[in-house]
Amino acid sequence: MPEQEPAVRVRNFLEVPLGYEAERAVLEAKRCIQCKKPTCIAGCPVDVDIPGFIQKIAEGDFSGAARKIKETNSLPAVCGRVCPQEIQCEQVCILGKKGDPVAIGRLERFVADYERAQGEVDVPECAAPTGKRVAIAGAGPAGLTAAGDLVKLGHDVTIFEGLHKAGGVLVYGIPEFRLPKAIVEAEVAYLEKMGVKIVTSAVIGRLKTIDDLFTEGYDAVFLGVGAGAPVFMNVPGENLGGIYSANEYLTRSNLMKAYLFPEYDTPVARGKNVAVIGGGNVAMDSVRTALRLGAENAYIIYRRSRAEMPARAEEIHHAEEEGVQFRYLTTPVGYEGNDDGWVTGMRCLRMELGEPDESGRRRPVPVEGSEYLIPVDMVVVAVGTTANPVIPATTPGLETNRWGYIVTDEETGETSRPGVYAGGDIVTGSATVILAMGAGKKAARAIHDYLSK
Amino acid sequence: MNRIIDKKEISESIWKMVLEAPEIARKRKAGQFIVLMTHDRGERIPLTMVDSDEAKGTVTIVFQVVGKTTRYLADMKTGDSLHAILGPLGHATEIENFGTALCVGGGVGIGVVYPISRALKEAGNRVISIIGARTKDLLILEEEMKAASDVLYVATDDGSYGIPGFVTSILKDVLDSDEKVDRVFAIGPVPMMRAVCNVTRAYDVKTIVSLNPIMVDATGMCGACRVNVGGKTKLGCVDGPEFDGHEVDFDLLMKRLRMYCDEEEKAMESYLCGCRDGK
Numbered sequence: 001m002p003e004q005e006p007a008v009r010v011r012n013f014l015e016v017p018l019g020y021e022a023e024r025a026v027l028e029a030k031r032c033i034q035c036k037k038p039t040c041i042a043g044c045p046v047d048v049d050i051p052g053f054i055q056k057i058a059e060g061d062f063s064g065a066a067r068k069i070k071e072t073n074s075l076p077a078v079c080g081r082v083c084p085q086e087i088q089c090e091q092v093c094i095l096g097k098k099g100d101p102v103a104i105g106r107l108e109r110f111v112a113d114y115e116r117a118q119g120e121v122d123v124p125e126c127a128a129p130t131g132k133r134v135a136i137a138g139a140g141p142a143g144l145t146a147a148g149d150l151v152k153l154g155h156d157v158t159i160f161e162g163l164h165k166a167g168g169v170l171v172y173g174i175p176e177f178r179l180p181k182a183i184v185e186a187e188v189a190y191l192e193k194m195g196v197k198i199v200t201s202a203v204i205g206r207l208k209t210i211d212d213l214f215t216e217g218y219d220a221v222f223l224g225v226g227a228g229a230p231v232f233m234n235v236p237g238e239n240l241g242g243i244y245s246a247n248e249y250l251t252r253s254n255l256m257k258a259y260l261f262p263e264y265d266t267p268v269a270r271g272k273n274v275a276v277i278g279g280g281n282v283a284m285d286s287v288r289t290a291l292r293l294g295a296e297n298a299y300i301i302y303r304r305s306r307a308e309m310p311a312r313a314e315e316i317h318h319a320e321e322e323g324v325q326f327r328y329l330t331t332p333v334g335y336e337g338n339d340d341g342w343v344t345g346m347r348c349l350r351m352e353l354g355e356p357d358e359s360g361r362r363r364p365v366p367v368e369g370s371e372y373l374i375p376v377d378m379v380v381v382a383v384g385t386t387a388n389p390v391i392p393a394t395t396p397g398l399e400t401n402r403w404g405y406i407v408t409d410e411e412t413g414e415t416s417r418p419g420v421y422a423g424g425d426i427v428t429g430s431a432t433v434i435l436a437m438g439a440g441k442k443a444a445r446a447i448h449d450y451l452s453k
Numbered sequence: 454m455n456r457i458i459d460k461k462e463i464s465e466s467i468w469k470m471v472l473e474a475p476e477i478a479r480k481r482k483a484g485q486f487i488v489l490m491t492h493d494r495g496e497r498i499p500l501t502m503v504d505s506d507e508a509k510g511t512v513t514i515v516f517q518v519v520g521k522t523t524r525y526l527a528d529m530k531t532g533d534s535l536h537a538i539l540g541p542l543g544h545a546t547e548i549e550n551f552g553t554a555l556c557v558g559g560g561v562g563i564g565v566v567y568p569i570s571r572a573l574k575e576a577g578n579r580v581i582s583i584i585g586a587r588t589k590d591l592l593i594l595e596e597e598m599k600a601a602s603d604v605l606y607v608a609t610d611d612g613s614y615g616i617p618g619f620v621t622s623i624l625k626d627v628l629d630s631d632e633k634v635d636r637v638f639a640i641g642p643v644p645m646m647r648a649v650c651n652v653t654r655a656y657d658v659k660t661i662v663s664l665n666p667i668m669v670d671a672t673g674m675c676g677a678c679r680v681n682v683g684g685k686t687k688l689g690c691v692d693g694p695e696f697d698g699h700e701v702d703f704d705l706l707m708k709r710l711r712m713y714c715d716e717e718e719k720a721m722e723s724y725l726c727g728c729r730d731g732k
Contacts, residue, residue, distance in 0.1 A: 162672050164490055164497075164537035172670075201539040203672055207476055230676040232686065239679055239686060239705055241712040248675035256496065256669065262723050265496040265521060266669070267716035341708030388673050390691065 001106050006321040010291050013176045013259055016318060017081075020110040022062070029057035031095065032102045039092040040104060045438030046073045046145070050089055050104055057107055066115040067122055069108060074148030074191060075141065075437065077116060077183045078170060080109025083434045084312045116186050123193050127154035132451040135160060135218040137204035137391065140168020141433045142224030142424030144188065145440030146447070147196045153448050157195070158218075160202040165255060168226060169433065172255040173247075175285050177292070178315075181254075205390035210398070210420060220419045220447045223406060224440055227425035228388040232381055233277070237335030242269050242343040246282045246382035253289050268293070271378025275299045275346050277332060278382035279309035280430075284319050286380040291322055298324050299374065303331040303351050303364040329353070329364065333371065335379070346374045385430050395420075405429055413443030414450075421447055455535040458511055460527075465590045466518040467561055468527050469503075475510030477502075477540045483568040484546030484663065484695055487512065488671040490536040491525045498522050499668045501565045501694070502541065512540070515564030515593065521720040542671050543694045546661070550577040552635040555627065555658075556602070557620050557649050558584045559641025563594050565663055566640040571601040573638075579603050581632065583623045585645075589614035621648045628656045637661070639698060643707050650698035662698035664689050666709060681705050 002018045003009075009016055020028065032054040040050040048069055056065035069076045085091075085105035093101030115121055132155050136143045139161035151157045165171050167184045192198060204210065204225070213221055230245030232238055244252075249268065252258040256266035274290040276283050279302040291298045300319070302309060305328045309316060320326070329351040336345040350370035353362035387404035399407040399416035406415055406422040413421040423439025425431055459471040477487060486501040504513035518524050529535075546569050554573045558566035563584045574580045582602035586592040587610045599605045606623045607615030616623060620641075628634060637660040639649040646662045653660040666678035666689040678689035681702035687693065 162539070163670060164539070201537045202476075203539065203542075206541060206672075207480060228672070228674040230674070232676065232679075234686070239681060239709070241709060245676040248669055248677045251669055251675050257494070261716065262720050264494045265720055267713045267720070269712075340711070341705070342712075388691075390673065 001103070006323070009177065010322045013292055015180055016177055019113055020106055022114070025057055025107060025110045026060060028103050029054045029107060032058070033094065035094055039094065040089040043089040043092040045088070045434050046079075046441050048073050048089075048108070053111065054102065054104070054107060057111065062111055062114045063118070063122070065111045067124075069111060070122075070124060072441070073437070074145055075187045076108050077112035078141070078179060078187060079434055079437070080105050080107075080112055081179050081183075082174060082432075084432060086313055088434070116183070121186075121190055121193075123190070124152060126152050126195060129156065130154040130451065132156065132219045133158070133217055134220045134222065134447060134451075135213045136222045136224060138162070138168060138224040138226060138424075139166035139188070139198060139200075140224055140226050140424065140436065141170065142226075142436040142440035142443075143168070143222065144191060145437040146222045146224060146423070146444040148191050148194065149441055149444035150447060151191070151195045153444075155448070155451065158197040158199060160204050160208070161198060161200045162203040162225075163255065164200050166198050166200060172251045173282065173285070175250065175254055175289050177288070178285065203390065205394040210391070210395045210417070214419070219451055220421065222413070222440070222443050222447060223391060223415070223420065223422040223426060224424045224436065225388065225391060225426050226436075227385045227405070227430050229386045230381070231384045231386050233332065233383060235332060235334050237337060237343070238381070240335055240337040240343040241341050242271065242377055243335065243379040243381065244269075246276075246278070246286050246380050247385065249286055249380045250282070250289065253293070259289070259293060269378050270294050271376070273297045273374075273376045274378045274380070275301050275332075275374060275376045276380040276382055277301045278384070279304065279311060280382065280384075281311045281315050283380075283382035284311045284315040286382050287324050288319055288322060290378065290380070291324065295378075299376075300324055300326045301330050301332060301346075301348065302326065302328050304361060305329060305353065308361045327374075331364065331366070336373070343376060343379055346376050346379060347371055348374055385425070387426060387429075391426075403429065411442065412446035413439060414446060419450065455538045457529055457531050457533050457535070458509075460529075460531055462527075463515070464586075464593050466527075467515065467564075467591065467593055468518070469513065469515050469564075470526070471511045471513050472535065472538060473510060474512045474538050474540070477538065478505040478507050478510050478512050481505040481512055481541040482545030483548065483572040485541040485543050486671075486694060487514070487538055487540035488542060488668065489526075489538050491522060491529065492536050495525065495536060496522055497537075497539075497669055497671065499542070499665065499671055499690070499694075501663065503564045503568050515561060517561040520717045521724045524721065524724060539671065542690060544692075546572065546638075546695060548572045548576050552578065553633060554578040554580050555624070555634045555637045556580060556582040557624060557637065557639040557641070557645075558582070558598070559620060559645040560586055560591060561593070562641030562645070562663075563592075563598065566638060567594050567597055567601060569638050569640075570598065574601055574603075581627060581634070582606070583608065583620045583627070585609065585620040585641075587611065619648070620645065621652050624649060624652050628652070628658070634658050643703055643710065646698060647703040650701070650703075654699050660698040661695050662701060663694045664696060664701065664706060665694070666706060667712065679709075
């Protein structure tokens with residue numbers, strides 16, 4: 001797939017991959033051998049009929065392909081961009097055994113983009129109104145997916161979103177150059193067209209508790225609030241100016257559009273020497289944002305080696321192409337700052353890999369006496385997130401585990417409170433967009449069963 | 454939605470604004486705050502609610518014009534709608550009958566301490582209040598504070614009104630007198646809160662302060678508002694906004710509040726020169 005050249009894109013916020021032309025898409029679709037027993041569908045958390053939509057593309061029926069995907073996936077333009085296909089559908093594609101698997105993700109993106117460009121997005125017919133009302137907390141991937149499925153089944157669905165804009169991590173977390181916000185807006189608008197109501201600036205647990213929602217007449221509640229709380233490393237100097245959590249850095253840049261300051265009012269630091277700690281997608285998003293905001297040296301500081309990095313292969317590849325400097329087997333142990341309280345340096349230790357830990361990856365062990373200083377004027381801590389306690393703290397009887405995540409039935413998303421379901425990062429801890437969507441889908445099915453009793 | 458119902462400049466560059474927010478009004482308790490956005494390109498700023506009216510569906514804020522966003526807000530007209538109002542956020546003030554409670558308010562912080570002194574009085578406390586401002590024209594809510602207190606002292610730095618000097622010297626006098634003060638609430642500029650805590654520490658009177666760190670989402674998600682309290686990092690938005698003042702690292706708070714000074718100046722400049730986007 002054609003992409004913006006690294007030297008060019010590193011100075012702009014436009015999307016990196018440019019997408020397929022129609023001709024190229026048809027050619028790629030024709031590579032699919034239409035397996036009798038397709039393994040790819042089983043590799044998809046939201047059960048997209050992959051050979052079905054690819055067949056339509058091969059026939060040149062792009063709108064038909066879009067309809068096919070939307071039978072089970074309300075957010076195809078998003079999934080086509082941010083799903084880790086290489087460990088899902090494409091990993092199990094039969095063609096991958098001998099050569100390249102069919103580029104399922106790129107085809108999905110092509111179809112969704114084609115449909116949006118046509119300006120006329122088909123809205124599927126919804127079932128007759130059931131008279132049941134469902135409240136959803138959180139307009140992220142889990143909540144949006146559950147909403148789409150439930151509204152199709154005829155339920156009256158309202159999403160309550162804490163931020164002033166719907167989309168969750170799709171708007172505050174994932175940068176414009178990886179997922180243009182116009183696409184998220186279009187997918188949200190599509191759900192609204194189907195009848196989903198969205199109330200923004202409404203924090204469930206503060207403005208309304210879950211009990212309030214039942215009092216107001218909702219028959220079921222789905223919690224898709226994400227694992228919103230930042231994790232810091234608790235090393236000395238971490239509260240110096242210029243040290244951000246990835247959540248803050250990305251929220252400022254993406255949701256608040258600080259990269260367009262002063263056209264937009266929210267500022268963000270524009271470091272020249274930027275260290276991003278972590279090896280996941282969020283770390284890659286942060287470091288690539290820093291480059292686009294003018295960093296001369298942008299480092300990834302990761303305590304293990306390249307092989308253990310959890311980020312998608314494509315994100316690491318893009319970061320490498322753009323000139324990110326990877327400091328593997330390195331961990332920060334403290335920071336130094338100036339009189340204004342701004343960070344000036346990061347003290348690091350070198351690590352070596354020891355025996356495998358409980359995650360199966362080799363455990364990094366500090367090398368004694370290896371401490372050294374990296375001069376930095378900005379740091380982003382991207383080492384994960386944890387559960388936000390607001391909802392459990394205000395919902396009597398809602399069971400959480402020892403990390404604060406909500407305990408649910410794995411198959412249904414049902415919590416310890418009757419009529420209350422949960423899914424996505426607030427159940428599993430930080431994971432991917434598509435896994436949250438899968439959880440939203442399962443919960444929607446279970447909520448429908450519950451409401452149909 | 455989110456309409457400005459009423460606005461009034463109650464002293465030089467300090468505004469009182471009544472906002473339409475029926476659901477927040479229903480839930481709001483003393484000490485809690487809202488986050489607002491003036492327009493779609495605006496930033497999210499936290500402001501403590503000084504009052505609410507459930508019947509009218511409104512909440513009241515008092516704010517000082519200190520930068521672009523507050524200038525923009527003050528320039529908005531009655532009937533205009535804000536882009537977003539989020540709340541009620543943060544923990545409510547812990548109100549009980551402590552015995553004698555002493556409320557110290559400085560500058561625009563008087564607006565924040567006012568609902569607390571009122572709630573303390575309603576809970577049966579003897580309420581002594583000390584309010585102060587740089588000069589007479591900056592003093593706000595004197596009548597309201599008088600009504601909410603058993604005793605009210607007023608100080609101005611330049612001596613243009615009330616007792617000349619800082620609130621801390623009056624505070625010392627009260628603590629040295631026969632009054633047995635059981636709890637102090639201090640809200641105002643960071644140097645004032647720090648000075649109050651330094652005084653009360655010597656008398657071993659627990660002192661609650663309300664902190665105003667920079668926030669973005671204000672729901673516990675971003676960590677912009679982290680403060681150091683008792684050697685531990687806390688989030689101003691969800692763990693606060695009120696903390697035990699004797700445990701707060703005010704120096705860190707000051708430095709973190711100054712993180713975007715240059716950008717704030719730039720934003721203000723471009724606003725005042727008339728390049729007003731979205732307005």
